[in-house]
Amino acid sequence: MLKSQHTLWKAIWALGISTMLAGIPVVGHAAWEPSKPVEFVVMAGKGGGADKAVRLMQSIIASEKMAPVPFTPVNKPGGSGAEALVHMKGKMGSNHTIMFTLNSFYTTPLRQPGLGVDIATFTPVARMAEDTFLLWVHSDRKDINNIAEFAKAAKAKGNKWIMAGTGKNSEDNLLTDFLNKAYDLNMKYVPYKGGGKVAKELAGKNADSTVNNPSEQLGFYEAGTTKALAAFTDDRLPLFPGAPTFKELGEDYVYYMQRTVVGAPGMSKEAADYYTGLFTKVFNSDKWQEYRTKKSLQGDLLTGDALMSYWKRERDVTWSC
Amino acid sequence: MALLMGVFSIYLMVKSAELPIGWIDEEGPGGGTWPFWLATIMLISCGGIIYNWFRKKGPIATSNKTYIEAHVLGDVAAVAVALIITVALFSFIGVYGALPLFLIFYIRFMGKHSWKLTAALTVGVPVVTFYFFEITLKIILPKGVTEPLFLPLYKMFL
Amino acid sequence: MLEILGLLAQGFVVVFEPQNLLLIVVGCTLGLFIGAMPGLGSVNGVAILLPLTFLVPPTGAVIFLAAIYYGAMYGGAISSIMLGIPGASTAVATTFDGRPLAKQGMADKALIGAAVASFVGGTISVVLFTFFAPPLAHVALVFGAPEEFALMMLAFATFVGLGGDDIFKTLFSIAIGLVLSAIGFDIISGEPRLVLWGITGFLHGVNFLVLAIGIYGIGEMLWTVEEHALGGGKSMLSDATVSVERTMTALKDLLRTWKSSVMGSLLGYFVGILPAAGATPGSLMAYGIAKQISNEPEKFGNGAIEGVVAPEAANNAASTGSMLPMLTLGIPGSPTTAILLGGMVIWGLEPGPLLFVDHSEFVWGLIASLYAANLVTVLINIAFIPVFIKVLKTPFTILAPIIFTLCLIGGYAPTQDMHDVWLMIVFGIVGYLMRKLDYPLAPAVLAIVLGPLAEPALRQSLIISEGSFMIFFERLYAGPIMVTALILLFLPVFKRVYDRIRKPRAPAEQ
Numbered sequence: 004m005l006k007s008q009h010t011l012w013k014a015i016w017a018l019g020i021s022t023m024l025a026g027i028p029v030v031g032h033a034a035w036e037p038s039k040p041v042e043f044v045v046m047a048g049k050g051g052g053a054d055k056a057v058r059l060m061q062s063i064i065a066s067e068k069m070a071p072v073p074f075t076p077v078n079k080p081g082g083s084g085a086e087a088l089v090h091m092k093g094k095m096g097s098n099h100t101i102m103f104t105l106n107s108f109y110t111t112p113l114r115q116p117g118l119g120v121d122i123a124t125f126t127p128v129a130r131m132a133e134d135t136f137l138l139w140v141h142s143d144r145k146d147i148n149n150i151a152e153f154a155k156a157a158k159a160k161g162n163k164w165i166m167a168g169t170g171k172n173s174e175d176n177l178l179t180d181f182l183n184k185a186y187d188l189n190m191k192y193v194p195y196k197g198g199g200k201v202a203k204e205l206a207g208k209n210a211d212s213t214v215n216n217p218s219e220q221l222g223f224y225e226a227g228t229t230k231a232l233a234a235f236t237d238d239r240l241p242l243f244p245g246a247p248t249f250k251e252l253g254e255d256y257v258y259y260m261q262r263t264v265v266g267a268p269g270m271s272k273e274a275a276d277y278y279t280g281l282f283t284k285v286f287n288s289d290k291w292q293e294y295r296t297k298k299s300l301q302g303d304l305l306t307g308d309a310l311m312s313y314w315k316r317e318r319d320v321t322w323s324c
Numbered sequence: 325m326a327l328l329m330g331v332f333s334i335y336l337m338v339k340s341a342e343l344p345i346g347w348i349d350e351e352g353p354g355g356g357t358w359p360f361w362l363a364t365i366m367l368i369s370c371g372g373i374i375y376n377w378f379r380k381k382g383p384i385a386t387s388n389k390t391y392i393e394a395h396v397l398g399d400v401a402a403v404a405v406a407l408i409i410t411v412a413l414f415s416f417i418g419v420y421g422a423l424p425l426f427l428i429f430y431i432r433f434m435g436k437h438s439w440k441l442t443a444a445l446t447v448g449v450p451v452v453t454f455y456f457f458e459i460t461l462k463i464i465l466p467k468g469v470t471e472p473l474f475l476p477l478y479k480m481f482l
Numbered sequence: 483m484l485e486i487l488g489l490l491a492q493g494f495v496v497v498f499e500p501q502n503l504l505l506i507v508v509g510c511t512l513g514l515f516i517g518a519m520p521g522l523g524s525v526n527g528v529a530i531l532l533p534l535t536f537l538v539p540p541t542g543a544v545i546f547l548a549a550i551y552y553g554a555m556y557g558g559a560i561s562s563i564m565l566g567i568p569g570a571s572t573a574v575a576t577t578f579d580g581r582p583l584a585k586q587g588m589a590d591k592a593l594i595g596a597a598v599a600s601f602v603g604g605t606i607s608v609v610l611f612t613f614f615a616p617p618l619a620h621v622a623l624v625f626g627a628p629e630e631f632a633l634m635m636l637a638f639a640t641f642v643g644l645g646g647d648d649i650f651k652t653l654f655s656i657a658i659g660l661v662l663s664a665i666g667f668d669i670i671s672g673e674p675r676l677v678l679w680g681i682t683g684f685l686h687g688v689n690f691l692v693l694a695i696g697i698y699g700i701g702e703m704l705w706t707v708e709e710h711a712l713g714g715g716k717s718m719l720s721d722a723t724v725s726v727e728r729t730m731t732a733l734k735d736l737l738r739t740w741k742s743s744v745m746g747s748l749l750g751y752f753v754g755i756l757p758a759a760g761a762t763p764g765s766l767m768a769y770g771i772a773k774q775i776s777n778e779p780e781k782f783g784n785g786a787i788e789g790v791v792a793p794e795a796a797n798n799a800a801s802t803g804s805m806l807p808m809l810t811l812g813i814p815g816s817p818t819t820a821i822l823l824g825g826m827v828i829w830g831l832e833p834g835p836l837l838f839v840d841h842s843e844f845v846w847g848l849i850a851s852l853y854a855a856n857l858v859t860v861l862i863n864i865a866f867i868p869v870f871i872k873v874l875k876t877p878f879t880i881l882a883p884i885i886f887t888l889c890l891i892g893g894y895a896p897t898q899d900m901h902d903v904w905l906m907i908v909f910g911i912v913g914y915l916m917r918k919l920d921y922p923l924a925p926a927v928l929a930i931v932l933g934p935l936a937e938p939a940l941r942q943s944l945i946i947s948e949g950s951f952m953i954f955f956e957r958l959y960a961g962p963i964m965v966t967a968l969i970l971l972f973l974p975v976f977k978r979v980y981d982r983i984r985k986p987r988a989p990a991e992q
Contacts, residue, residue, distance in 0.1 A: 038475045040464050042898075055824045075462050077898055079686060083667065086686045090899075165946060193627075193945050196938060203811050209626035222812040222834020293830070356675065358937050359664040365657040372650030399711040400704055404911055407700065407886065411903050419891070427883050435879025445880065449887060461516070461526060463895050 035273035037099055041074045044102040046087040048080035052134065052198060052218055056262055056294075057103045060131070060282075063290050069281055083170065084111045088120045094267040098274035101128060102265045106174060109318040114172065122318070126266030126275045127310035129282035132295055133259040133302025136178060136235040137246055139205055139213045139220055142227055150233050150252055153212070154186040160211070166190040167201045167210035174260055175201070178214040178235060185254050205229055216260065217242060217299040235259075242299040259302065261317070263310065279306045334367060399434070406430065418468035420450050489842060490612060493850030496541055496843065505538070505546040506851060510859040513553020514866070518561050520695050521892020523570035524554030524801075524818045540829035541844055545851040547825060551818055552604065552855040555761075555801050556863050559596035559794055563589060564874055565885060567699045571690050571931045572761040572797040575769040577698065578924065579782060579789030586785055589874060590867055591732040595787050596794045597863040598736055599743045603795030604856035606747040607754070607802035612849055615838070619810040621959075622755050627942035628953050632963035633756065634936035637763040639970035640770025651921045659929025662688045664937065684901075690930050692893055692902045693909055697923050699889035700910025703882060705917065710878050729867075735787060742772045742788040743795040750796030754803025761800035762931050768796035802852060809837055809845065 043061065047053040054076070061074045079087035084107035094100040112120045140147050147153050157164045166182075168175030171194055179192045193210065195201050198219040204210040206223045213220075217240070223229045231246040235258045239248060249256045264282050266275055285291055286304045294300070305313055406429055413422035424446045432442040454477075457463045467474055496502060516522050538546065558573035563580035576596065583592040610618075666687025668675045746768035753764035772792035773782045782789050801818070808819040812833035826833055831841055838845050873881075893906035913923055947953035954964045 039471075040462065042464070054820075058821075058824045073462055075464065079897075085667070191945065193942050195942065199812055203623065203807075204626065206811070207623035207626060209624070222832055222836070225832065226835035228835065297830070297832075358941075359661050359675070362657045362661045362664070366654055366661065369650045369654035369657065373654065376650065396708050396711045400708050400914075403704060403707050403886075407890075407907055407910075411890065411900075411907055414890075414903065415900055423887060423890075426886070430883035430886075431880060435877070435883075437877075437879065441880075445884075449884060453887070453891065457891060457895070461522070461895075463526075463898065465891065465894065466900060 035098075035271070035277050037070065037072045037274075037277070039099055040072050041070070042094075042100045043074045043076045044087050044090060044100065045076055045078045046080070046084045046102060046104050046107060048078055048197065052216060053103055053105055053262065054078065055218075056131070059290070059294055060103075060285050063285050063288050064281070067288065069284055083107050083114075083173070085115055085118055088112065089118055091125065091265070091267055092118075092120055096269040097267040098271055100267040101278060102267075104261065104263050104265050106260050106317070106321075108261070108263070108265065109314055110172075110321050113318065113321060122314055123311070124268040126268065126270040127307055127314070128264040128266050128275065128278045129286065130261055130263040130302060130305035130310055130313070131282065131286055131291070132262040132300035134216045134218070134262060135240060135299060135301055136174070136214050136216060136258055136260070137220075137231040137240075137243060138182070138233045138235075139202075139215055139224075139229050139231055140211065141205060141208055142230050143208075147232070150186075150247075153232055154188065157186070157188045157190055157211070162189045162191045164188070164190045164212070165210045166192050167195055167204045167213050168192055169196070169198055169201055170194045174258065175214050178258060181256055181258075182214075185256070202229075221298070236301065240299050240301075261302070261313075262300070263305075282306075334363075402434070403430075414466050414468070416468045418470040419465040420454070421468065421470050423450050423453070486613060489846045490850060492843070493846030493848075494853075496847040497545065497850045497854050501538070502542055502545050502851070503854070505542055506549045506855050506858050507862075509546045509549025510553040510855055510862055513550035513555075514557040514560075514859065514862060515553075516550070517554030517557020517569055519557075519892060520561050520565065520567040520569050520699055520888055521691055521895050523558060523572075524551045525570075525821060526895065540826075540831060541847040543825065543829065544822070544844065544848050545855075547822055548848060548851050549855040549858070551801060551822070552798070552852070552859050553862075554818075555798050556597065556600050556859050558797075559600070559790075560593065560863075560870060563592045563596060563790070564870060565699070566702050567885075567889070568694050568927075571694070572765055572800075573793075574694065574762070574924070574927055574931070575765045575793035576790055576797075578769065579784075579786050582783070582785035583787070583790065584874070588785070590728055590871055591735070591787065592790050593867050593870065594729060594732045594864065595736055595739070595790045597860050597867075598733070599739075599746065599791040599794040600798040600863075601856055601860040602743045603747040603750055603798035604802060604852070606744070606795075607751040607799035608849065608852045608856065610751055611802055611806060611852070615806060615810065618755050619806055619835075622807045623811060625756050625959065626957075627939045627946065628957055628960040629963065630756070631936060631939035631943055632954055632960040632967060633753070633763065634932055634939065635967035636963055636970070637767050637770075637932055638936075639967040640767045640774070652925055655922050655925040656929045659693075659926035660933040660937075662693065662926075663930040663933030686897060686899070687934075688905065688930065689896055689902060690927075691896050692906045693930050694927055695889050695893050696906040696909025697913035697927060699885070699892070700907060701913035701917060701923075703885060703889070704910065704914040706878070707882065710882075729864075736791070739788050739791045741775070742768075742792040745771060745775070746792040746795030747799040750799035751803040753796075754800030755806050761797040761804065763935070764800035764803075765793035765797040766928060766932075768792040798856075805848070805852075809833055809848075810835055 043057060045054050045057045057076050061076055064070050064074055079090055084105070087102060087104075088108070088111060091100065091102055109122055112118060112122055138150070138153070140153065144156070147156050166175075166179050168179060170176070171192075173194070176192055176194075179190060182188060183190055190212070195204060198215055201210070201213050202215050202219045202223060205213045205215075205220075206228045214235070217224075220229055220231070224231065231243045233252060234240055234243065234246045234248050235256065236248055237250065237257055239246065239251075264278070266278055283304060283306065406426060410422045410426040413425070427446045427449055428442055431437050431445055432439065453465075457465060497506070513524065516526055517524060554570075555572065558569040559576050559580065561567050561569040562573040562576040563584050566577050566581035566584075568574040568577050580592045580596065583589065664675060665684050666675065746765075749768050749771065750761065750764040753767065754761055769782075769789060769792055772788045773779050776782065776786070776788055778786070804819050805822075808823055810833070812823065823833060831837065831844060889906070890903060893903045894900070896902070917923060943953050944950075953960070955961045
């Protein structure tokens with residue numbers, strides 16, 4: 004359905020470049036290094052969580068001179084990542100195109116088989132973190148301090164209880180469905196554009212609850228405007244010791260959002276090794292570690308085959324849902 | 325024109341209808357509702373435009389100005405075609421291959437300026453473009469087959 | 483009050499450090515040139531120069547970025563006036579009268595008007611920012627989907643009179659702009675929508691810049707090529723001149739437009755504060771209202787200086803305004819502030835209500851730098867006007883290929899996708915043909931900006947209200963805005979009916 008002449012051209016173009024690159028003798032370099040600026044595709048819009056992380060990584064690479072060329076972020080937020088995936092598919096064989104992904108990396112191809120994207124062909128580089136989710140309400144709701152009181156209040160309001168989130172079928176929607184099912188609620192899910200907007204709707208009392216990432220609610224949380232009731236994680240988050248996990252509350256439910264760097268499909272082995280090494284260095288840098296702590300990010304560094312099997316496992320879990 | 329646009333409106337309506345165009349319970353208006361009704365407005369407007377034209381009431385229908393004069397048409401068409409060819413060439417011989425050709429065509433053959441001036445601009449414009457966009461702003465333009473020529477430049481500047 | 487002045491004074495101490503002053507001058511100049519390029523706006527400047535700012539401390543960095551931001555806002559007016567190509571959506575309204583003025587040989591007057599109005603807008607808004615930040619932040623916070631939709635209706639309403647005489651063609655133009663803006667994917671359901679002919683390039687939607695550069699850049703240039711050929715080779719771009727006396731007269735004329743600039747500044751600032759609205763609706767509404775309150779509304783669109791002053795004052799005021807939700811709520815009011823927000827994260831500053839308390843040095847340094855950047859940019863801008871005028875006097879056959887070049891690259895730069903360059907050419911040629919048939923095109927360009935803001939707000943509201951339109955009238959802020967919008971919308975109709983009742987036989991039948 005989504006095949007076009009345009010994609011074909013790109014493929015021809017990419018093929019031409021790679022043939023020519025292969026023809027150029029590399030002098031004096033044992034290991035592969037990028038020879039032109041690297042396109043760093045962001046699977047989300049400007050200003051969101053993923054975009055901020057990419058710009059932080061870009062700046063770490065530039066300021067610590069980790070690479071001989073600049074990394075230039077290009078935002079492709081269209082179609083829940085569909086645009087970015089199709090773009091990457093068109094860059095088949097490119098050694099100078101990488102992408103920063105979210106969970107939509109494996110959920111979007113499942114939902115839209117027409118794209119013809121197989122994530123198994125992409126090159127795993129490095130999982131930089133896993134973002135977490137918490138359940139939030141406004142601090143003025145003095146009557147809600149734990150999940151039982153939340154369930155009671157939400158039930159009383161029926162479908163007038165508004166849960167704000169980031170688009171239908173998004174991670175937020177999945178979590179809302181879980182809450183509705185687990186606590187027998189009938190909350191109304193209203194989609195907004197981006198997590199920051201969602202956080203603001205809660206703070207402005209235009210929504211009754213949200214399931215934001217910590218990074219999105221942090222400002223309001225620190226100002227005492229919103230509070231976290233429970234976490235969708237395995238263990239309590241150090242930043243929110245007062246929020247028990249759903250596991251503690253008797254619901255076997257955890258959910259994370261991957262923050263991963265992916266290479267174009269068919270990238271050469273040498274290039275893949277280079278990017279893996281580079282992002283391992285970024286991962287271990289003080290700035291990235293500081294960012295992880297501040298935004299309450301979880302998840303260890305994952306590379307190579309381990310990352311690929313992680314994707315496949317997550318994809319199968321999603322598929323079975 | 326209105327007829328063509330009317331057909332385009334119908335295409336847009338059909339395309340919008342690929343998504344639900346009615347009310348979905350608990351979700352509000354479907355994804356296709358907004359563009360569907362707007363495309364319908366387009367179609368109605370086209371109908372109105374054609375009706376006005378038949379009644380000879382619109383400002384166009386009543387004016388006796390020629391749509392475009394023949395000798396002028398040549399110039400406009402030449403520029404439009406040159407633009408299309410230039411963009412087509414972007415993907416093959418790159419911006420820095422196609423732009424000079426366009427500049428030579430326009431300055432020398434449309435503008436009838438001297439070869440000296442043509443040469444200066446043909447070299448100057450791409451060089452300034454490279455400095456401003458690629459080096460200062462780090463916006464990488466398509467290179468096509470000329471890509472390998474730029475690798476040493478990237479090494480030097482970026 | 484005294485406390486605020488004390489903090490502001492501290493801020494100025496930071497700004498007047500030699501290094502920071504230098505950053506302001508360099509930033510404003512760079513921003514001016516980036517903004518003047520069709521296709522590049524403050525977003526590009528701020529985004530790409532962000533990594534450079536690691537060489538200086540956060541306060542210096544944000545001063546530099548704010549300076550680029552301001553410079554680019556001024557710069558946008560330059561290409562709007564000189565070439566008729568809005569460099570950014572915020573500068574669309576400036577083309578309506580800026581371009582006609584330039585064509586009448588008064589480019590200098592329009593440029594000076596734009597610069598001075600921007601300065602007024604910037605200054606008024608910074609003063610408001612200084613003294614009323616916290617209460618306004620509260621208004622921004624409670625503004626929900628119904629209020630946003632009401633505001634968009636107001637923006638459309640102020641613009642009813644913009645189209646030509648042919649009501650069907652105007653309607654068509656608005657509708658096609660809105661439909662084009664719906665292309666891409668539906669943010670509510672997350673599904674791809676209107677992917678025309680299955681071309682994947684449509685997945686990222688139709689960028690405003692692609693349509694604007696297509697219609698105003700390529701289309702307008704083809705139009706000029708035709709005029710040029712008809713005129714036997716005479717340059718039709720502009721017969722501009724500049725001199726000290728002309729500048730003085732222009733400045734004196736501007737004094738009479740103070741109403742427009744003050745109105746534009748206030749309106750722009752309040753609209754700018756609202757998250758997600760940004761500077762574009764602000765500048766459009768300012769233009770519409772300037773026309774409504776003018777004694778000679780018929781001059782608008784044919785070179786009324788108020789038509790340049792009002793939107794320019796508004797867009798600069800709005801860009802200051804959009805800093806407020808960014809700093810206090812962490813919600814960017816525009817794409818540029820989104821990038822600034824990213825920068826703050828990198829510097830380890832957490833936006834939110836506590837930022838004013840925890841990092842007051844940073845906040846007041848920023849506010850003080852807004853004052854300084856404003857002054858510096860207006861001076862640089864006026865100093866460059868003679869250079870711009872000289873550029874306009876270049877023979878058309880030399881200038882034209884260079885402008886085409888800028889358009890092509892400008893169409894590629896925002897998304898870095900050849901698909902958009904093709905689309906731009908198509909819009910250019912179709913736009914040219916439609917213009918020959920007297921279709922008004924400005925409504926389409928505006929619709930593509932407002933569409934993506936209006937549609938989700940409408941749908942979110944209807945989800946919340948379960949389909950009842952009463953939600954737009956019941957709420958504290960949405961109600962009055964909506965009522966105002968409806969009154970403005972139907973004002974021309976009432977007027978016509980009223981006129982007909984009052985003098986039934988005045989226009990004698992012939």
